Structure formats: C-alpha cells, structure tokens
Amino acid sequence: MQRLLSIPNSLWELTAPEIGQKNATGSVETWRSSIKKAYWQDKPVSGCRQMEIVEALCSGEEGNRKKASSLLSRLVSKRQDLQSRDFIFIFEYCARKPDPLFAMETWKLMEAERIAPSDRCFFLTIQALGKGGYLKEAFNLVSTLEEPSVMNPPLPMYNNLLQACVQLRSLKYANECLNIMEHQAVGKNEITYGLLLKLAVLQDDLSAVHEIWKECIKRYNPSIMLLGLFIESLSKLKDLESANVTLQQMVNVAFQQNLRFVKTSKGKWHHLRLDIPIPCRKKLTWKDDGENTHIPINLQSENHKDEEVKATVLSLSKKPVARPAMTLLSRSFNNVLEACASMRNVVLAEQLFSQMQNLGLEQTRFTYKAYIRALVSVKGFHDGLEMLKVMQQKNIEPFDSTFAAISVGCSRALELDLAENLLDQIPKCPYAYPYNALLEACDILDNPERAVRVFAKMKQRNVKLDIKTYAALIKLFGNVNARYEEGNLSSQIDVAKRINVMEKDMMRLGIEHSHLSMQFMLRAFAMEGMINELKKQFVNGNTDLQMSSYETVLHSLVEAEESHMAIRVFKNMVSHGFPLSQPIYTTMINCCSYIECYRSACALVSMMIRGGCPLHIKAYTAFMKVLLKFEDFNEGLELLDHVISEGILPDVILYNTILRAADEKGRIDVIELIVEHMHQEKVRPDSGTIRLVLSAYVNNGFHATAVEALHVLSMRMISEQDDILEEAKLKYEDLIFDEDLDFESQIIEIFKESVNLAEALLFLRWCATFECHISWLPNESLWAKRISSDYASRQSSSWTKESIKIG
Structure with a gap:
C-alpha cells in the first residue's frame, strides 16, 4: 500500500486544480517531523541526512541547492550499506514540489552506486519528472521496464504520466503511454478513462469520446463521477444530445443508488466504490485529421427505457441523496446548460433549468449565467432582465459576464441606454466584447457621441482593447461627410x-x-x-x-x-x-472603358472563362461599356442577344448603359428599340431610364414626344401588369392631381415603402402639370404603339446587322 501514497484515489480529486498547482511542499518543520517519525529511531544517520537535504531544497536558494547536492554526495560516500529507503523522503519531496532535476540527480547517483531502486522510488521519480514537464526523460525511464526487471509498476504511475500529458497537451506522449500500458497489460480504471476524456477534449475529438465510452461500458458500470466527466466532455464538444442522455442516466444513478462518500485528508470527497483495473486488448487511437463523427451514446439498458426514465424522474426528488452527489449533479447540469448557451438551444436549456428545480438541485450563479446566456441569445434581453430580478430575490450575486451577456443582447436590440447601464454595473470589466457590441450599435444608429463616451469608459476601466474595438471605431469615425x-x-x-x-x-x-x-x-x-x-x-x-x-x-x-x-x-x-473574384474582373473590365482598350477587355473576359469564373450580368454590362465607347451599336446589340441566349435576364442597368451611349450620340432609333425591348422582356424602367430617354428627345427638339414617353415609362415603373395598374389607379390617382399641402408628407411615406413607386408618382404629377391626359393603360399610347410596331418590323428580337441596319 505504500506505493499508493500521494496518488489520486478518486475521480473527485481529478476535478481539483491541475498538477503543478498543488505545490504542497510543506514547511521545513513538517518535513523534519515526518522524517523523525519514520526514520529517526531506526536510521538516525540516514534520516538526519535526508532531513538536511530536504531542508536545503525547501529554502529555494541557489547556494542551498548546491549544498543539497553536496550533502547528497556526502550521504553516499559515508555509508556503504545504503538502500532505496534511505532516499525515499528526498524522492517524495521532489515529487511533491516538483523538482525533476534533483530527482534525476538522486536517481543517477543511486545508479552509479548500484543501489537498487524500489517500486516506490521509481514511482516518485516518474511523478517528479512528469509534473515538472520532463516527459521525454520520464518515458525513457519507463521504457526500461520493458526489459526483464523486478519492477511491477502500478497503474497509478501511468495515470500520473497521463495526467502530465494532459497538463502539457502532449498527444504524442499520451499515445506512447497507452502503448506501454497495453504492452505491460496494466489495464485501465476510471481515473484512466477520466484522463483520456481530458485528452480527447484538448484535441477537440468527439469521436474519441464516444470510443472511450464504448470501451468503458464494456467493463464498467460507470460511476456518478465518471458520468460527470463524460457529460463535461460531451458538453465542451457541443454534443448536446449525448450529453443530455448521459445527464439523465446520472440523475438515475444519483437518486436510485445508495451512494456513499467519505472525505479524504485533503478535504476532498471520495466515492466509496471498488475500482479494479481491467486490461483492454483493443487499442484506443487518436485522430490526427478529419471531422468528428457522431456515434450516439446508448445509455439505457433493457430494464431502463426512455419512457421509464421520464416516469421515474418525477418521484426522484423525494428520495434522500448524499450532498456530494447533489453537488456533482448540479455541476453536470451547469455544464450542459453552458453548451446550450453556446449552441443557442433555449428549449433544452429551459427543460434542464426546470428539472433542476424539480430535483431540488442548487441553482448557483453558474447556473443562472449559462441559462441567461441561452435565453438572451434566442429570446432577447427581456428574459435575461427577468432572470436578473429572480437572482436578486434569491440573493444570488450575478457574474460580471452575466451582465455582459444581457448588455450584448440590449446592444443587438439597439437599446443603448439599457446596454450602457448594465455595463456600468461592471466597474472592472476585463473583456471588450460587450463594449464592442455597444460601439457597433452606435454605428448602426449613427450615434458617435455615445461611442466616444463608451470608448472613454473602456480606457478608464482598463478594458483590454482588441482589434474589434478599433474596427468599430474606424467604421464609426472613418467618414466625416x-x-x-x-x-x-x-x-x-x-x-x-x-x-x-x-x-x-x-x-x-x-x-x-x-x-x-x-x-x-x-x-x-x-x-x-x-x-x-x-x-x-x-x-x-x-x-x-x-x-x-x-x-x-x-x-x-x-x-x-x-x-x-x-x-x-x-x-x-x-x-x-x-x-480573382467576379467583382474584381468586372471592375477591371470597367477600367478598360476609361482607357478605351478593347483588347484588354477581351483578355479579361478570356481570363474569367479560363479561370472558371462564370460571366454574370455585371461583367456583361462592363464589357458593353467598352463596345459602346467605339459607337459600335451593332456589336452591343449582338452582345445583348448573346446575354439572353445564355439564359441571363438583362437588368435595367445593362439597358441604361446602352441608352446612355445612344443619348450621347443622339441615336433616338436605338433608344426606342431598347425601350421596347425592355417592355418585351418585362424589365421595368427606373428613374435613370426616364432621364436618358427624356434627354434624347429634348435635345433633338421632340418635347411633346418626351412628355408622352415620360407618361408611359412612369406607368411601367409602377408595373407592367394592367391589373396592378388598375389597383394603383384607385389608390393613387387622387394623389397625382391633389393640390393639398399634405402631398409632401404622403409622398414621403410612399418613399419609405417603395422608391420606384414614389418616383413614378412624382413623374406622373409632372405630366399632369403639362396638361397630359393620364391614362392607366400605357400600351394604348400612340408613342407606345409606334415603337412597338417598329420593333415588330425589325423581325421581332433578331439582332443582326442586316435586319437592324444601324450604323
């Protein structure tokens, strides 16, 4: 039993701070007392020397460390009958500190003097090396066990090595440790599986967690502590379904079994349960790459189906349960609630929160933090504020991160006063994300004054600024106009x-x-x-x-x-x-229209096609600009025909590009052709279309035609369908002729709903001032009939040089 000293004897102890943080070196008087008790009477010389060596090491000074080495050498030189137990307290100090260098020094000295180390010395040396981060040296020492030896290393030694691998996040040495364990057939216990779970979480490997589960349940009926570790792992890896199923199994174990706990000398709870290591022939491997695969965890035996579990949960809270078990349950519920918050699963969060109340579990501020985060992320900040009131009624002090989560919800809802007020309740907020959310909301609402005040508070409270803070500030203040x-x-x-x-x-x-x-x-x-x-x-x-x-x-x-x-x-x-993206190609083709380089535009189009970047309407529009720079309307119209043949619907911007070039050159024939083509393709004109058409007619002295075109195109801006125009007539005709001063407020409201509709009504009102008859059947217009007839006489939509005879 001596070899089991200083080894974690329960999974509960694994939930304590990581190794390296338990620097329980003890005072010099403690070491002196313990050495006296064990050795002073039987080994006065050896006990005294060990006490002096440990006393020198405890001081931590460089000179005393050299003194300890000198005393160690003197101990060996003056005694010829030394045994491994004459170094045991030195090794124990090195393991507790940890002090891997002095442990290695002592081990090499024993080797040089041919002093056979005991299992206890060997274990303590490995423990000191592992805790101190000297994994390579630890495994070099362990590898000697593969040779014939009287050593019979216990499983706790390998668990200690695995725990060091967890601390140092070393997957390589974890695999090496598992290989040695398999070769030595030492088996695994629940502590081993708990450490393997920690390694799986560090590697973000959900499939490994499921593999550990499948291997574990073949040999164990998992204890409540091991179930808690599985729940924690599944929650961190966002497998909510499996985590919840495991949680319900944990509830059954806690309430249906008579669990017994005792406190260790360190004040930790220990579950009284026999944990015998069982050899495992199947090797557990870790993934290097690839995605996690979901392997559903089936926790229900034949006697415990899902329906039966739900039925029994209602009566579970009536049974007395040990306080440590209730604490473990609360912690596991909190873990799953945290995962619900991260995955925005408010439905499951509400179910778990209610179940905790039904089971009589303590709902701490950790519970409320996770639950409020889940509520705010989906339902909004109002639910978070309600839960804050509940916490106040129960005298539960919220975390600063709880205020921050609700503040972020307020910022997203653009409730800036509430968001800022909540942040004011965190005088020493170390993180910037709630302030960043408030700055982004200030940008949306165009409130730079508040943003300046918020940034000043961040500086005053020593908030750690990040790049998101400055990105929000640049967006806010990077434009003056x-x-x-x-x-x-x-x-x-x-x-x-x-x-x-x-x-x-x-x-x-x-x-x-x-x-x-x-x-x-x-x-x-x-x-x-x-x-x-x-x-x-x-x-x-x-x-x-x-x-x-x-x-x-x-x-x-x-x-x-x-x-x-x-x-x-x-x-x-x-x-x-x-x-290169489509927008970049389009911009550069557009650039070719400024430098008037047709060959470069063709080269860019060729690059797009070769690069597998499909031509889209914006690219065609940019190329159209290049063609029309050379007044080549025939090529431009052929390109329009090609666009349609490719199954791409031309938009109003492409049509306006042709209209703009035709207006600049005074080509009314092309303008009328394009206007009718838009009508045939059911592409509604916009204000730019009307401006270009009017410009062409007015510049050529056709004022009456310009007004008629204005009337027809304004109607088509509203709709190309007669039934919709009839509805518009009933709704807006009075507004067109209305001379009431309230017209402006009404048209502003229409602008908020539809810019095109508002502009069309303004154009029709303009037509009315010219005493133009407003007809809601634009196709009956003489101008519309004429250009439609001309379009039909040009062989419908055949765009060839021979049929069009343009240019």
Whole structure:
C-alpha cells in the first residue's frame, strides 16, 4: 500500500486544480517531523541526512541547492550499506514540489552506486519528472521496464504520466503511454478513462469520446463521477444530445443508488466504490485529421427505457441523496446548460433549468449565467432582465459576464441606454466584447457621441482593447461627410488625423489590423476620395488584404479614374497568385472603358472563362461599356442577344448603359428599340431610364414626344401588369392631381415603402402639370404603339446587322 501514497484515489480529486498547482511542499518543520517519525529511531544517520537535504531544497536558494547536492554526495560516500529507503523522503519531496532535476540527480547517483531502486522510488521519480514537464526523460525511464526487471509498476504511475500529458497537451506522449500500458497489460480504471476524456477534449475529438465510452461500458458500470466527466466532455464538444442522455442516466444513478462518500485528508470527497483495473486488448487511437463523427451514446439498458426514465424522474426528488452527489449533479447540469448557451438551444436549456428545480438541485450563479446566456441569445434581453430580478430575490450575486451577456443582447436590440447601464454595473470589466457590441450599435444608429463616451469608459476601466474595438471605431469615425456627400480637402484631413491616431494607439498596444478593420479603413479612404492613401497600401506589394479589401480599393481607383494605379494593383494580385473574384474582373473590365482598350477587355473576359469564373450580368454590362465607347451599336446589340441566349435576364442597368451611349450620340432609333425591348422582356424602367430617354428627345427638339414617353415609362415603373395598374389607379390617382399641402408628407411615406413607386408618382404629377391626359393603360399610347410596331418590323428580337441596319 505504500506505493499508493500521494496518488489520486478518486475521480473527485481529478476535478481539483491541475498538477503543478498543488505545490504542497510543506514547511521545513513538517518535513523534519515526518522524517523523525519514520526514520529517526531506526536510521538516525540516514534520516538526519535526508532531513538536511530536504531542508536545503525547501529554502529555494541557489547556494542551498548546491549544498543539497553536496550533502547528497556526502550521504553516499559515508555509508556503504545504503538502500532505496534511505532516499525515499528526498524522492517524495521532489515529487511533491516538483523538482525533476534533483530527482534525476538522486536517481543517477543511486545508479552509479548500484543501489537498487524500489517500486516506490521509481514511482516518485516518474511523478517528479512528469509534473515538472520532463516527459521525454520520464518515458525513457519507463521504457526500461520493458526489459526483464523486478519492477511491477502500478497503474497509478501511468495515470500520473497521463495526467502530465494532459497538463502539457502532449498527444504524442499520451499515445506512447497507452502503448506501454497495453504492452505491460496494466489495464485501465476510471481515473484512466477520466484522463483520456481530458485528452480527447484538448484535441477537440468527439469521436474519441464516444470510443472511450464504448470501451468503458464494456467493463464498467460507470460511476456518478465518471458520468460527470463524460457529460463535461460531451458538453465542451457541443454534443448536446449525448450529453443530455448521459445527464439523465446520472440523475438515475444519483437518486436510485445508495451512494456513499467519505472525505479524504485533503478535504476532498471520495466515492466509496471498488475500482479494479481491467486490461483492454483493443487499442484506443487518436485522430490526427478529419471531422468528428457522431456515434450516439446508448445509455439505457433493457430494464431502463426512455419512457421509464421520464416516469421515474418525477418521484426522484423525494428520495434522500448524499450532498456530494447533489453537488456533482448540479455541476453536470451547469455544464450542459453552458453548451446550450453556446449552441443557442433555449428549449433544452429551459427543460434542464426546470428539472433542476424539480430535483431540488442548487441553482448557483453558474447556473443562472449559462441559462441567461441561452435565453438572451434566442429570446432577447427581456428574459435575461427577468432572470436578473429572480437572482436578486434569491440573493444570488450575478457574474460580471452575466451582465455582459444581457448588455450584448440590449446592444443587438439597439437599446443603448439599457446596454450602457448594465455595463456600468461592471466597474472592472476585463473583456471588450460587450463594449464592442455597444460601439457597433452606435454605428448602426449613427450615434458617435455615445461611442466616444463608451470608448472613454473602456480606457478608464482598463478594458483590454482588441482589434474589434478599433474596427468599430474606424467604421464609426472613418467618414466625416454625410452619406452620398463627396469628400473635400477639409474632410480628408480630418479622416487622416482620426485614422492616424487610432493606428498609433493600436501600435502602442501591439494590435495589428484584421481583414475587417483594414476593409473599413480602405472604405473610409474610398468614400472620402483619398486616392493617395489607398495607393500607399500597395506600394510595398501588400498581399495580406482580403479579397473584399482589394475589391474596395480597385473600385475606388477606377471611379477616381486612377486607371494606371488600378492596373498596377491588379497585376500585383495576379503575380502573387491572389484568387480573382467576379467583382474584381468586372471592375477591371470597367477600367478598360476609361482607357478605351478593347483588347484588354477581351483578355479579361478570356481570363474569367479560363479561370472558371462564370460571366454574370455585371461583367456583361462592363464589357458593353467598352463596345459602346467605339459607337459600335451593332456589336452591343449582338452582345445583348448573346446575354439572353445564355439564359441571363438583362437588368435595367445593362439597358441604361446602352441608352446612355445612344443619348450621347443622339441615336433616338436605338433608344426606342431598347425601350421596347425592355417592355418585351418585362424589365421595368427606373428613374435613370426616364432621364436618358427624356434627354434624347429634348435635345433633338421632340418635347411633346418626351412628355408622352415620360407618361408611359412612369406607368411601367409602377408595373407592367394592367391589373396592378388598375389597383394603383384607385389608390393613387387622387394623389397625382391633389393640390393639398399634405402631398409632401404622403409622398414621403410612399418613399419609405417603395422608391420606384414614389418616383413614378412624382413623374406622373409632372405630366399632369403639362396638361397630359393620364391614362392607366400605357400600351394604348400612340408613342407606345409606334415603337412597338417598329420593333415588330425589325423581325421581332433578331439582332443582326442586316435586319437592324444601324450604323
């Protein structure tokens, strides 16, 4: 039994702080007393020397450590009949501290003096090496056991090594330990399985947890403590279904079995249950790659079906249960509730919370923290606030993270006053995420004043700022002008100063730009027209930007007619093998229209096709601009025909592109052809279409035709269907002719619902001022009939040079 000293004897002890944190070295007087008690009478010289060595080591000073080594050498040189027990207290100190270096020094000295180590010395040496992080040396020592030896290492030694592997997150040595255990046929007990579960969680390996379960239940009826560890593992790996099934089994074990617990000398509860190691022939392997596979856990035996379990749970709370078992149950419920919060499963969270009340389990602030997180993530902050009131009634103090979770819910609901008030109740909030959520809400509501106040509080409370904080600030303050306003020299200077201050702050804190923050910064430069600032990002070949950032920069450069810089950036992307997206290709084809280079546009289209990037309507629109730059309307109309043949429905932007070129060249014939083609394809015009058509007619002196076209196209903006137009007539005809001052407020309300509808009504009201007869059957218009007839005479939708004879 001596070899079992200092070894965890229950799974309950495994839930204590990790090894390395139990630095129970003991005082010098404690060591002196224990050595006297065991050795002073029988071995006065050896006991005295060990006491002096340990006393020197306990001081922790470098000089005394050398003194300990000197005393150790003197102990060996003065005694010829030394045995392993004459070093036992030294090894025990090294294992408890831990002090792996002195343990190795003592072990090598024993080897040099040919002093045979006992099982106890061997075990303590391994324990010291494992706790101290010297796993390689520990396994080198263990590997000697494969040779013929009188050693018979106990399972606790291997459990101790596995526990060290957990602490150091070493999968390699964990596999090596399992291989040795299999070779030595030492078997596994519940402590072993508990440690294997911890390794599986560290590796995020759900399939390994299920494999451990299948192996365990073949040899054990899992205890309540082992069930708790399985629940914790399954919850951390987000397998809610299996975790809940295991939890219900744990409830049955706690309430239906007479569990007995005793307290150890360290104040820990120990489950009185025989735990005999059972050899396992099947090797447990760990995955290296691949996804986790879900293997459902079947916990119900033939005598305990799901229906019977549900029926018995109602009466379980009437049975007396040991307090440690209730504590373990509460902890397991909390673990599953945490997983419910992470996976936003509020239904299961509500069921478990209610079940805890029915079973009489203590609902601590850990319970409420997880439950409130689940509620807020799905139902909103109101339910979280209600649970806060319940906690106050029960005198349960919430965690700071509980306030933070509800505050985030308030921010997402744009309840900024509530969100800020909740954060004010966390005077020393160490994390930034609730403040970041509030800053994002300030951006949505365009409330920079509150954002400044929130950021000042973050600084005052020493909140650890992160890149999400600065990304939100850049998005908030990276633009001075109102939306749709162009930047000017003054606003550009302000933006540059703001971003410069934020970047200096980031540099001081060691925070680097993320893809999101970089994108917000580039967008700010683009909105303000700060082309030089955009150029700086690519002077040194910056390839760390995300594709969306490149899209933003390229679009801004092309819009600013910085074509050569845009081409340089694009070539930089190609040379570095950067994946090219449809928006990037479209932007560069658009760039070709500015530099009037047809060959480059064709080359880009060819690159898109070869790169497996399908042409879409925006790419066709950009290429159309290039064609029409050379007044090649025949090629443009053929391209339109090709778009339709590819099964792509042309949009109003593509039609407006052709109309714009025709308006610039005064080609009314092309304009009327395109307007009728839009009608045939059921593409409703927009305000841009009407502006281009009116411009063409007015510039050529056809004012009456312009008004008639305005009338017809306004009706088509509302709808292409006669029945919908009839409904619109009943609803809006009075509004068109209404001279009441309330017209503006009514049209504003319509704008909120539909911009196109509001604009169409304004155009029709304009027509009425020209004393134009408002007909709700636009196809009956003489102008509409004429262009329809002309369109039909051009062989319907056949777009060939011979039939159209344009240009």
